[in-house]
Amino acid sequence: MRLRAWAWLALSSVWAASLPGAIRPRYGGTLTVELSTGTLDPASPQGHLSAAIAETLVRVNARGIVEPQLALIWQHEPDFKRWRFSLRPKVNFHDGEPLSAASAAPALLTALKKKYSDATITAGGQTLIIQFERAMPELLAELTRPETAIVRKTDTNPVIGTGPFRLVAWEPGRRLSLTAFEDYWGGRPFLDSVVITLGAGPARADVFDIPFGSTRRVVPENTRIWASRPRELIALLAANPQSTLLQALSLAIDRTPIVNVLTQRRGEAAFGVLPQWLSGYAFLFQTAPDIARARQLISQLRLPAISLTYPAYDSFARAVADRIALNARDAGITIQPTTNSGGSLTLVRWPLESADAAAELIRLLGFLGAGERAASIDPSKPETLFEAERALLDDHRLIPLIYLPELYGLGPRVHNSEAAQKRDPFRLNLENLWVDP
């Protein structure tokens, strides 16, 4: 019986050893990341992987709900002017200094002051009190943005965060080396180190970004695609309101081929400003292209050729602009895509930064110079948000086209991307990845 038991134990061990590595996380190894564009500056919030180094007080989970990160608990006064955050205990910066309200306050205040000059922070122990002279219901959404990450810096280290990886070496424009932060409050990451290079080519990288419009659209075999939640809205912005013309143009544009072909089905057709996951009502704006109606609308107009400005060196934007010009041509509207500024239409790439629908819409209204419409938005009443967005779309000054995610190609060595997706659907989270030897 004992022998039989030992035999079973031995067989079980052999079976367990033969299981694929995917189901058994592995510590160690170096993850190589290749980026084609962007910055490697570890201190830049726009860095693709900045979340690996620095963390924000709160973050948005896969369901779009704000959840604790460096802050465990928060409260606000009924008027949304005063917020109180209790910081997570036993969190250290990469240089070993414990996270405290006093150490977190300077970077946070600097970030908030850039947008909200009336912001003040009172630090005490593990408590941060952020106060504004006006109501700030969108503060939580604001605090999910990488710009409000809690970081420190010294003369020798430009960025000292609390994230799962710490900076080891940085060659501006070429290479960024990170190593696992052993004292990370969430537990040591699986990876020993991460080496991020810029512009070296994806041939041997474990992870590489896939910008839309690049030649990497057809990815190598055995490559999995990691796609974030929509991070960008591609839209047409008219310099001057020309209601009938833009209405006709909106009807002429067929977004489906753009999504299917130009984004390789990785984008989403945008009929509203806010994506469905963010607003919950975007499907209400959905319309089908109607060339006949578009032609009818402009039949009485004498239309000159319209110039459409798209960003230079942006091949994806150019492809979208060309397709729109083609759709417009079918409706009898002549559009000339150009990289010269000052076109009647501009193809804009609007970054979707906030997890708060109201904050995102207000930010966009401010950008469009329609701030007065923002006053009618009550974050607690989704219908006001819908009305404001519908009014914006009815102006036909902005024609939403597509939402774009961030795309990364993951090589066969890389595992556990699903968990990374669940933890942060907006950015590729290196903390949960592990690699084969």
Add this chain to the structure above:
Amino acid sequence: MGGPVSFRTKVLLSITTTVVISVWIVASVVSTLVTNSFERQDSQRTAALVSQFRSEFDRRSAEVARRVDAIANSETVQRLALNLGTSKIDTAQYYDAAQAVAKEQSLNFLELAGSDGSIISSAEWPARFGYKETWLLQPIDWKTQGVFLQREELADGPALGLMTVRMLNAGDGLLYVAGGQRLDKAFLDSLPPAPGMNIRLVRDFDAPASSDDPASKLAAALIQNVRQRPRELSFTGSDVTLTAIPLLGRDKQLLAILMVENSRAELANLKTYIQGTAWIVGSAGVMLGLGFSFWAASRVTRPVRELASTVRDVAGGNWDARAPVESTDEVGQLAEDFNRMTEQLVEQRDRMIQAERVAAWRELARRLAHELKNPLFPLQITIENLQRARQASPEQFDEVFRESTTTLLAELDNLKTIVGRFSDFAKMPAPHLETVDLNQVVHEVVKLFDPQIEAPDRPRIQKILQLADNLSPVAADPEQLRRALRNLVLNALDAMPKGGTLTLRTQRLDGPAERKVALEVSDTGEGLTPEECARLFTPYYTTKQHGTGLGLAIVQSVVSDHKGAITVRSEPGKGATFRIELKS
């Protein structure tokens, strides 16, 4: 208007005309030869260029066919065909495949389309994915179709391409591979035209011609002509020769026109040069003619003009004028002969004057003898009667003496009258000029003769006055004028002893240089012979039995003193007309 053309002018005109015509003929011939040569050369160059174009067209066609074949056999396209046939793949991933493949094969056009003609990938217009190329679905055997011209729609407008199509089996369906190269300026640039030639493709047949560019208008006309009936056609303008070669598509529709422009600027420059040279040579010829005419004038016409001047001097009464003799040629000989003739004329004139003087003295003597003899004879008879009466009958002497002295006094008065008449002629006074109405003078004079004309015992004289209304006044001595007119009227009346018609006529004569008036006195008498007319104004010459021969001499003297002229025209039996012309 024009006076006589001088010899120098004739020489100048002759030389100029000869030179100009010669130069014009030479310039025209040279210009025509050059034009023909240039046009022949243009034609040859155009033919060479067109031939070169066709060769290049064929070469590129073969190249396009080869490249499209290579694409059809490429791994990418074969895999696409395979995937299309084996599964419902998402063709989206191939949407930019055509660009890369076309770039590899240096093709400007490449479209990959599915069985229904939907574009999977387009190299020339990537945004057209999903659109349908219906022309691919036409029932055409693309294998045998070869390479053809095709009008391709692009984002920046239509373009012309050398196209060919390959069909690949994709399971139950097809994969169309339509590729080609652009037929554009770059294509034409591979055909370096000769200097002065230009070659271009015309695709917009309705492009408006520039209103101020003749070549543009010519091209527009040529395009429309070829458009109506496609064929090779040439038009020649002043600046350019245009040759249009129609480029036809698969189904023979006109897609473009190859326009070969041969500049005629070089020809125009050469023509201008020839014209300029002709002008220079012609001008030089004219200048040469001018110089030659002056030389000829100095050698020929100047002696002739001097001779002519001498002739005019002699004719004007300067009998001492002599033509200079400066050469021994014909002109010099002529001058010598003229001088000799003039000297002979002077001698003859002197002799004639002397003879006329003698004749005049004789005539005067005869007239005086005749005039004086008539009174002298009664004087002699009377005196002899007195002497006989004294001797024969002294008692009747007193009565005879009284009668004789009366007769003597009468005859002496007669002698006195005759002498006075001669004396009057000898001392005609200078005219005292004043403004005179000639018509009034005529009226006054005629009035004096009215009693005589209307006297019942005379044969009937009809008086006719034809006086001009618009007669200008003349500067004349009215008394002398009346006297002259009286003499003419008296002569006319004397010429019509049997009656007749006396006509007095005044007339205004407006010449280019001066204005004159004319006065004519006509009779219907016996008339005069030409000899009588010639001597009519000679003093003491008369055709009348009792005339003194001074009447018409006085008339001529008056007219001459008034710078006028008197003429007579007459034929025997048809009366005579005396005409006086005076300056007004």
